[in-house]
Amino acid sequence: MQTAYSREQLEEMARSVPVWFHSIDLGQGVLTNGMRTAPHLARATEELRLPDLLGKSVLDVNAWDGFFSFEAERRGARRVVALDHYMWAMDQAEHFRYWKECKSRGITPQPYHTMPYYRPDELPGKAGFTMARQALQSRVEDVVGDFMEMDLSGLGSFDVVLYLGSLYHMRDPLRALERLATVTGELAVIETEAVELPMYEQRAFCEFFETNELNGDVSNWWAPNEKALAGLCRAAGFQRVEIVSGAPERWSRRGLRAAAGGMLRRLSPGKKETGPRVVRYRAVAHAWKCGEHLSDHGHSSDPDSLQIVSNIQSIYDRLPAEGRLRIVIRGANHFYFSDDGALLMLRSVLVQARA
Numbered sequence: 001m002q003t004a005y006s007r008e009q010l011e012e013m014a015r016s017v018p019v020w021f022h023s024i025d026l027g028q029g030v031l032t033n034g035m036r037t038a039p040h041l042a043r044a045t046e047e048l049r050l051p052d053l054l055g056k057s058v059l060d061v062n063a064w065d066g067f068f069s070f071e072a073e074r075r076g077a078r079r080v081v082a083l084d085h086y087m088w089a090m091d092q093a094e095h096f097r098y099w100k101e102c103k104s105r106g107i108t109p110q111p112y113h114t115m116p117y118y119r120p121d122e123l124p125g126k127a128g129f130t131m132a133r134q135a136l137q138s139r140v141e142d143v144v145g146d147f148m149e150m151d152l153s154g155l156g157s158f159d160v161v162l163y164l165g166s167l168y169h170m171r172d173p174l175r176a177l178e179r180l181a182t183v184t185g186e187l188a189v190i191e192t193e194a195v196e197l198p199m200y201e202q203r204a205f206c207e208f209f210e211t212n213e214l215n216g217d218v219s220n221w222w223a224p225n226e227k228a229l230a231g232l233c234r235a236a237g238f239q240r241v242e243i244v245s246g247a248p249e250r251w252s253r254r255g256l257r258a259a260a261g262g263m264l265r266r267l268s269p270g271k272k273e274t275g276p277r278v279v280r281y282r283a284v285a286h287a288w289k290c291g292e293h294l295s296d297h298g299h300s301s302d303p304d305s306l307q308i309v310s311n312i313q314s315i316y317d318r319l320p321a322e323g324r325l326r327i328v329i330r331g332a333n334h335f336y337f338s339d340d341g342a343l344l345m346l347r348s349v350l351v352q353a354r355a
Contacts, residue, residue: 003027004137013135017128019092022067024128026135032128034065041067047245047284048189051160053077059158059183061147062087062166065128069140072162080139081158085146088126091117095125103216112219148176157185167192169219173206177236177287184289188238194283195223196247204228207278229285238287245284 003010007028014020014032023034023041031038045068054076060069063082073080094117102109112118123144133140143155148170161184170176180188193214195207204227214220224232230241 003135005135010135013131017131019096020065020128021087021092022065022128022132024065024067024070024132024136026132030135032065032132034067036067044191044282045071047282048162048164048191049244049284049286050075050189051187053160056159057081057185058160058162059083059155060162060164061180062164063129064088064125066132066140068162068164069129070132070136070138072160073138073140077160079141081141081143081155082129083143083145083147083155084126084129085120085144086113088123088129088144089113089118089120090115091119091124092128099216102212108211109216109218147179148172152179152182155183157183159186160184161188163188164191168214168223169221171221173222173224174232174236177232177238181237181287181289184238184287186289188233188287188289190229190233190285190287191245192229192283192285193220193223194225194229194247194281196225196279196281198277198279201225201227204231223280224283226283229283233285233287236287237289239290240288242286242288243283244286245282247279247281247283 003026005013005026005028007030010026010028010030014026014030017032020032020034022032022036023038024032025038026032034041036044050072052075053072056077057079058069058072058077058081060066060072060080060082061084063069063084064087066082069080069082090112095112095115098115098117099109117124126142126144129142132138133142145155147166161180163180167173167176167190177190180190197205204225206222206224206228208222209220212218212220214223226243226246230243233241
């Protein structure tokens, strides 16, 4: 990576920001000391399964330090806009000190925007983005605005919109996705906290967090399961939805055994009903504004059928090439793969596998 700054200058620039959330490569071997490490961000980027961004316009909603904004630029996007307000308005050092103290004491934090370190007129939390953009000599544009309240007509429409780590922080997730659809020209990439109850995947639901039940964070409100996430996207105005990164345990023997064991316990006389074990994970959805899709997974116009086909393709793509099976869709409810790629049926046959 070419840069106009020496290593010593870049190191000083990185040190000048008290708290980094993203680990960003500034060049000359200098990496910011982010809470999200470089390996973590590399895995997260891979799980997003970003499309080809060459020549595209990209909006990064709630960009924070801007790692994904700069990544979009690096991948050849012709225009990138980083939008934030909430995290840019907070003194990050004070915020994380307060959050950690509340968590260690087992008390519920006050809403963060009511704290003295929330200073929207000064934007102390924008320091990381500003410094990284300078160090990278980036052309990423910045827009300061609350995505849920700002006038979106002035923002315009973008080919690809990144909505990462934000949906589960929204009090009204459907309204948030409706606003997201307004600024999306082609594709929205949505990454969020998600939840699954094994054996109940066919039902759409969201888990509600009244206060700080999730990670001691009072700003977390909802965690959808995959069916709810896809349904919310369609209800918001997206035409096609594909879950490109879903619950890992759904496809494991361990997850299946836990689900089957829970079912047997509920059916056994004299056994106390404990309910299924909750699986928490991060889900990634690709939500398309038009009916066309980069990959042709089927021709049915039925949303549930399209989702099933997309899920099959997503799982199939993860299998090693030598162990792949030919998949034929037969309709019906749902299915599972084991760790080694063997196809398992549950409740009803919906696919046929042939070598």
